[in-house]
Amino acid sequence: MWQSLSKSVFLLTILVVIICGIYPFALWIIGQTVFPFQSNGSLLQDADGKVIGSQLIAQPFTKEEYFQPRPSAASYDASASASSALAASNYALRDRIARTLGPIAKYQNGKSVAPDLAKWFQQDTFQGKHHIVAQWATLHHSLVTAWVNADPLHAAYVDTWMKAHAAVVAHSQPKAADVAVVFFQNLSKKNPGKFPAAVSRTVNGKTDTTIELVGSGVDIQSIFFDMWRQDHPDVVLQDVPGDFVTTSGSGLDPHITLQNAEFQLDRVAAKWANNLKRNPADLKNAIEQILQKNAQAPFAGLAGEKFINVLEINLELHKRYGALS
Amino acid sequence: MTLNGIEQIILFLVVMLVFVKPLGWYMARVYEGKSCGISWLVKPLENATYRICAINPTKDMDWKAYLSAMLIFNLFGLLAVYVIQRMQGYLPFNPQTFSAVAPDLAFNTAVSFASNTSWQAYSGETTLSYFTQMTAITVQCFLSSATGMSLLIAFIRGLTRRETKDLGNFWVDTVRGTLYILLPLSFIIAVVLASQGVIQNFKPYQKIDLIQPIHYQLSPAEQATQVGTKSQFKTVTEQVIPMGPVASQIAIKQLGSDGGGFFNANSAHPFENPNAITNFIEMLALLLIPAAFCYTFGVMVNDRRQGWAILITMLLLFIPMVFATAIFEQQGNLAFAPLGIDQAPKHDLYPGGNMQGKETRFGIVNSALWTAITTATSNGSVNSTLDSYTPLGGLVPLWLMHLGEVVFGGVGSGLYGMLMLVIIAVFVAGLMVGRVPTYLGKKIEAYEMKMASFAVLLMPLVVLFCTAVASATHLGTDAIANPGAHGFTEILYAFTSMMNNNGSAFAGLHANTPFYNMLGGIVMLLGRYWIAIPVLAVAGSLARKKITPSNLGTLPTHTPLFIVFLIGVTIVLGALTFFPVLALGPIAEHLMSM
Numbered sequence: 001m002w003q004s005l006s007k008s009v010f011l012l013t014i015l016v017v018i019i020c021g022i023y024p025f026a027l028w029i030i031g032q033t034v035f036p037f038q039s040n041g042s043l044l045q046d047a048d049g050k051v052i053g054s055q056l057i058a059q060p061f062t063k064e065e066y067f068q069p070r071p072s073a074a075s076y077d078a079s080a081s082a083s084s085a086l087a088a089s090n091y092a093l094r095d096r097i098a099r100t101l102g103p104i105a106k107y108q109n110g111k112s113v114a115p116d117l118a119k120w121f122q123q124d125t126f127q128g129k130h131h132i133v134a135q136w137a138t139l140h141h142s143l144v145t146a147w148v149n150a151d152p153l154h155a156a157y158v159d160t161w162m163k164a165h166a167a168v169v170a171h172s173q174p175k176a177a178d179v180a181v182v183f184f185q186n187l188s189k190k191n192p193g194k195f196p197a198a199v200s201r202t203v204n205g206k207t208d209t210t211i212e213l214v215g216s217g218v219d220i221q222s223i224f225f226d227m228w229r230q231d232h233p234d235v236v237l238q239d240v241p242g243d244f245v246t247t248s249g250s251g252l253d254p255h256i257t258l259q260n261a262e263f264q265l266d267r268v269a270a271k272w273a274n275n276l277k278r279n280p281a282d283l284k285n286a287i288e289q290i291l292q293k294n295a296q297a298p299f300a301g302l303a304g305e306k307f308i309n310v311l312e313i314n315l316e317l318h319k320r321y322g323a324l325s
Numbered sequence: 326m327t328l329n330g331i332e333q334i335i336l337f338l339v340v341m342l343v344f345v346k347p348l349g350w351y352m353a354r355v356y357e358g359k360s361c362g363i364s365w366l367v368k369p370l371e372n373a374t375y376r377i378c379a380i381n382p383t384k385d386m387d388w389k390a391y392l393s394a395m396l397i398f399n400l401f402g403l404l405a406v407y408v409i410q411r412m413q414g415y416l417p418f419n420p421q422t423f424s425a426v427a428p429d430l431a432f433n434t435a436v437s438f439a440s441n442t443s444w445q446a447y448s449g450e451t452t453l454s455y456f457t458q459m460t461a462i463t464v465q466c467f468l469s470s471a472t473g474m475s476l477l478i479a480f481i482r483g484l485t486r487r488e489t490k491d492l493g494n495f496w497v498d499t500v501r502g503t504l505y506i507l508l509p510l511s512f513i514i515a516v517v518l519a520s521q522g523v524i525q526n527f528k529p530y531q532k533i534d535l536i537q538p539i540h541y542q543l544s545p546a547e548q549a550t551q552v553g554t555k556s557q558f559k560t561v562t563e564q565v566i567p568m569g570p571v572a573s574q575i576a577i578k579q580l581g582s583d584g585g586g587f588f589n590a591n592s593a594h595p596f597e598n599p600n601a602i603t604n605f606i607e608m609l610a611l612l613l614i615p616a617a618f619c620y621t622f623g624v625m626v627n628d629r630r631q632g633w634a635i636l637i638t639m640l641l642l643f644i645p646m647v648f649a650t651a652i653f654e655q656q657g658n659l660a661f662a663p664l665g666i667d668q669a670p671k672h673d674l675y676p677g678g679n680m681q682g683k684e685t686r687f688g689i690v691n692s693a694l695w696t697a698i699t700t701a702t703s704n705g706s707v708n709s710t711l712d713s714y715t716p717l718g719g720l721v722p723l724w725l726m727h728l729g730e731v732v733f734g735g736v737g738s739g740l741y742g743m744l745m746l747v748i749i750a751v752f753v754a755g756l757m758v759g760r761v762p763t764y765l766g767k768k769i770e771a772y773e774m775k776m777a778s779f780a781v782l783l784m785p786l787v788v789l790f791c792t793a794v795a796s797a798t799h800l801g802t803d804a805i806a807n808p809g810a811h812g813f814t815e816i817l818y819a820f821t822s823m824m825n826n827n828g829s830a831f832a833g834l835h836a837n838t839p840f841y842n843m844l845g846g847i848v849m850l851l852g853r854y855w856i857a858i859p860v861l862a863v864a865g866s867l868a869r870k871k872i873t874p875s876n877l878g879t880l881p882t883h884t885p886l887f888i889v890f891l892i893g894v895t896i897v898l899g900a901l902t903f904f905p906v907l908a909l910g911p912i913a914e915h916l917m918s919m
Contacts, residue, residue, distance in 0.1 A: 006378075007496060011499075012398070012401055014378065016464050018508070019459075023508065023511070023573055024573040028525055030516055035520050038519060038523070040528070041566055042522050043533070051531065052533060056599050057595055057596075062537065062539060066537065075561075077564070078566045079565040081589045081594050083590065083713065084681075085682075085807075086807065087806075087807035088714065089660065089716060089807075089809065090808060093658075229664060230663070233663065237665040242677070242678070242679075242681075243685055245666065247681065248684050249683055249710045250595065250684065252590070257674065257675045259667070298686065305329075306673050314536065315536075
C-alpha cells in the first residue's frame with residue numbers, strides 16, 4: 001500500500017516531466033521553427049505588418065458590401081467559443097431563423113415579400129381568425145416575455161400600459177414580463193393591425209427613440225414572417241441556403257458554402273457597383289470570378305462541397321476595389 | 326445521402342483498417358516486453374523510470390495487487406488535478422490570470438479526467454490556465470488512457486496464462502503503454518496537426534482590430550453591469566484570439582479516447598480542428614488504438630481469428646450507425662422546410678442537410694461520421710453541436726453509448742467490456758446447446774458469470790436511476806435548455822455519457838451546478854472503477870484455471886454464427902434495456918415534430 005503510494009508519487013512526477021516538459025516543448029520548438037504561421041494562429045497581416053485577423057476565425061461583417069459570415073452564437077468572440085444548443089425541435093430556433101428571413105424574403109421573381117406581409121398584417125387575420133398579435137401572444141408565451149425583456153423601452157411601455165389598465169391586471173404588483181401575454185392580447189384587440197415598435201426621430205440634432213404603434217416595418221417583417229408563411233403556404237419564395245441562417249458549432253466558423261456566397265453575390269456586387277459607378281453586371285461577373293478562384297474543397301473535392309473563407313474574400317474585395325467609404 | 330458522402334465514409338474505414346494489423350502487432354510486442362523498433366530511444370528512459378520509482382519490472386502482481394496499484398495511482402492523479410485547479414491562480418503559465426476553479430467544478434473535472442471521461446462542465450478558454458491544461462488535463466489524458474490499456478492487457482493475460490495468480494505488473498504496463506504507444510503516436514499526430522493550423526504556443530491571448538467595427542444593442546443584463554455612463558449600444562472594435570499549447574493536447578485527447586478539448590467548442594473550434602485533413606486525422610486517431618487492440622488480442626491469445634471476429638462484430642454494429650446518423654442529418658430539419666430554407670445537397674456548392682451547429686468545412690458527412698465514431702469509442706469529443714441534431718440523428722450517438730461503449734469503446738476499456746459480453750454470450754450459447762461453456766480453453770463458470778453480469782448491468786442501473794432522480798427534481802430539471810421531450814433527452818444523455826466515460830454532451834444542459842457536478846462525479850467514478858473490479862476479478866479467476874483442450878463439444882468463437890450471436894447479446898443487453906427511455910426522449914421528439 002505505502003509502496004504503491006510512493007511509486008505513484010514518483011511515477012506521476014516523472015511522467016509529468018515527460019508529458020508536460022519534453023513533449024509540448026519539443027512540439028513548440030518544431031511549431032515555432034517549421035510552422036510558425038500555423039502554430040501562432042494563422043494570423044493575417046496588412047501591408048504595414050499590423051495583424052488584421054486570423055484566417056481560421058470568423059470576424060463579424062454586417063455591411064452590404066461584404067460577404068457575411070454565418071450567424072454566431074458566440075458573437076464572434078474567439079475567446080469564448082459557443083454554439084446555440086437549440087434543439088432542432090425547439091420553436092425558438094425556427095423563430096430565430098424566421099426573423100432573419102422576414103426582412104430579406106423574396107418571391108421567385110425577385111420582388112420583396114415585405115409589402116405583402118405588411119398588408120396581410122394590417123388586415124389582421126390569421127388562419128381565418130382576427131387579431132394576429134393576440135394569437136401570436138397566446139401561442140408563444142416565451143417569445144412574448146422575451147420581447148418585454150429585450151429592451152428597457154419595451155418594459156417601460158408595458159409598465160405604462162399596466163398603470164392605465166389596472167382593471168385588466170388583477171395580479172398584485174406584477175412585473176412587466178408577467179403581464180406580457182395579456183398586454184398583447186389586449187393591445188391586439190384595441191389596435192388591430194398594429195404592433196409596438198421603436199421609432200427614432202431626430203429633432204434639433206437630438207435623436208429620441210420611443211415606442212409607437214406601427215403597421216409595417218422590420219419588427220413586423222421579422223416577428224410575423226412565420227405566421228404569414230403559414231397563411232400563404234403556396235407562394236414560391238427564393239430559397240435561402242441553410243448556412244446563411246444557422247449558427248455553427250463553434251460560433252467562429254470562418255467559412256460559408258459556395259452556395260451561400262452566390263446567394264449574397266447580387267447584394268455585394270450591387271453595393272460595390274453603386275459606389276464605384278460601374279456596370280453592376282460586369283462587376284458581378286468579376287466578383288463571381290474571385291469567388292470561383294477562392295473556393296476550396298477539401299482533398300481536391302474528394303471530401304465534400306466547396307466553400308469560401310469570408311475574411312479572405314472580403315480582404316480580396318478591398319484589395320481589388322479599395323476601401324468603400 | 327450523396328455519392329460523395331458514401332465514398333468519404335468508405336475511404337475513412339479503409340484507411341482505418343489498414344492500420345489495424347501493424348499497430349496491433351506493435352502493441353502486442355510492447356506489452357509482451359519484446360523489443361519494438363524504438364527501444365534504443367525509449368528503453369533508457371523506461372529503465373531510469375523504474376529505477377527512480379523503485380519498480381521491479383520482473384515482479385508480477387495478482388489481481389488484487391494490480392487493482393490496488395491502479396486505484397492508488399489513479400487516486401493520486403485525481404488529487405493532483407484537483408489541487409492544480411484550486412491553486413492555478415498561484416501557478417505559472419497563466420497569462421489570462423484565471424483564478425481558482427470552484428470546488429465542485431474542480432472535483433467534477435478531476436474525476437472526469439482521471440476516469441478517462443472528460444465530461445467538461447467548464448469552458449476551457451475561460452477557466453483553465455495553460456499550466457492547468459498541460460499538467461492536469463493533458464497528463465491525465467495520457468495516464469487514464471494508459472490505465473485502461475493496462476487493465477485490458479491484464480485481462481488478456483488472465484485468458485492466456487494458466488494455473489497462476491499473476492497478471493503482470495501494473496507499473497510496467499502503464500509506463501510501457503505511455504512511453505512506447507501513446508507518446509510517440511501523439512507526437513506524430515501533433516506535428517501533423519500543428520502543420521495544418523492547430524496552434525502550439527504559450528502567448529497571451531491576442532487582440533486584433535476588426536475590419537468592420539460592429540454596433541450592437543446591449544441586453545438589459547449587460548446594461549445593468551455597466552459602470553459610469555450608461556449606454557444602450559456598444560461598439561465592438563476588436564476581437565480576442567485565444568492562444569495556447571493546443572496541438573499537444575488535441576493529439577492525445579483524440580488518440581486516448583479522452584475527448585476533453587482545449588476550447589469550449591472542442592473540435593468544432595477552428596484552432597483545434599482547422600480543416601478536412603485535421604478532421605480526418607483526428608477521426609483516425611479516435612479509432613486507431615481501439616481497433617488495433619482487437620488484433621493485439623488475437624496475437625496475444627495466439628489465435629488471430631479471435632481478434633478478427635471481435636473486430637468484425639464491432640464493425641457490423643458500427644457501420645450501420647454511421648450511415649444512420651449521416652442519413653438523418655442529411656434529411657435536414659423538417660421545421661425549416663416551410664420557411665424556405667434550402668436543405669437539398671448540390672454538387673460542389675452546398676452540403677445541404679441540418680447545418681445548425683455544424684461547421685461548413687466539415688459539412689454533414691464529416692460531422693455525422695465524427696459523431697458516430699466518438700460515441701462508439703468512449704471519446705466524447707465533438708466537431709458539431711449534438712444538441713442541435715435532428716431527433717433521430719441525436720438518437721444514434723445516445724444508442725451507441727447505451728451499448729456500453731463496447732463498439733470499439735475506450736482504449737482498453739472498450740475491448741475488456743466487449744470481452745465481458747463475449748463471456749456472457751459463450752455462457753448463454755453453452756446453455757442453449759447443452760455444452761460446457763469455454764472461451765479460449767478456459768471454463769466459464771458461475772463466478773465469471775456473476776462478475777460479468779455485475780459489470781454489464783451496473784451501467785443501465787446507474788444511468789436510469791440518476792436520470793429518474795434528475796428528471797423528478799428541480800435540481801435536475803432547472804438545467805434543461807430545450808423544452809419538451811428534448812429536455813429529457815439532455816438529462817438522459819448527460820448520465821449516459823458520464824457513466825460510460827464518454828464525455829460528450831447535449832451541451833445545452835447547464836451542467837455546471839453543484840448537483841450535476843457532484844452526482845456526475847460519483848457516476849463517472851462508478852462507471853470507471855466499479856467496473857474495473859469485476860473485470861480484474863474475472864481475469865484473476867481465469868488465470869488460475871487450466872486450459873481445456875478444445876474438442877467437438879467446444880463452441881468455436883470465431884465463426885460468423887458466433888459473431889451474430891455476440892451482436893444479439895450486445896443489442897439485447899445494452900440497447901433494449903434503454904428502449905423505454907429512448908421512446909420518452911428522442912423517439913417522442915421525432916414523432917411530435919412530424
